[in-house]
Amino acid sequence: QKEVEQDPGPLSVPEGAIVSLNCTYSNSAFQYFMWYRQYSRKGPELLMYTYSSGNKEDGRFTAQVDKSSKYISLFIRDSQPSDSATYLCAMSENAGNNRKLIWGLGTSLAVNP
C-alpha cells in the first residue's frame, strides 16, 4: 500500500462546476498538507498549504484536512478552463527546509468551456 493514494482520473467537468479532489494517506505522523498544480510540461506550483486538521480557503479554492480519517480534499468552485491541469497532493511530517514530501500520483482535471 502506498503511503499516499490519489485517484489519477482523468476528471472532466463543465465550466462552472464544483470540483472535488481527494487523497488518502496511511501515516498518522503527517502534519503538513499541500496541494500543487502542474500544467503540462511545467514544474508543479504550490496552490494550498495547511497544517493539521481544518479548512483553508483562498479565493475559489478550499483545502480540507481530516486527520482522524486520514483524508484530505481540495475543492474548486466555479471551475474555469484555466484550472485544467494535474493536481498533486503532498504531505510531510515536519516543516522547514529539510522536510521530506510524500506525493500522490496526481489527478488530471479538464474543465470544458
Add this chain to the structure above:
Amino acid sequence: DSGVTQTPKHLITATGQRVTLRCSPRSGDLSVYWYQQSLDQGLQFLIHYYNGEERAKGNILERFSAQQFPDLHSELNLSSLELGDSALYFCASSGLYGYTFGSGTRLTVV
C-alpha cells in the same frame, strides 16, 4: 519566475552518452531535491541534498549521481543513457511552505 533555476531547458542526446543537469535553489534555501517525471507518470524522488550533504536517496539509478556545491547549486549527472531515461527532470528547493520547483529540464534520449 519561481526563483529556482534549471538549465538547460531542453536536451537531446544519444544513447550511451552522459549529461549534466544544473539547478540553483532559491536564495536562502539550503535544500535541493531532484525528481524525475516520465510521460504520464508521477513525480519520482531521486535524491536530496542539504547544505552540501546528501540527505536522502530515492529511486536513483547507479548510473545517476548528484552533488551540491558550496554555493548551493546542484548538478545531476546521468551517464550511459538509455531510451527509458527520457523524461522531465525537476529540481526543487524547500522553504517555509513546501517545495518550490524549477521549470525542469526535458531530456530526450535518441
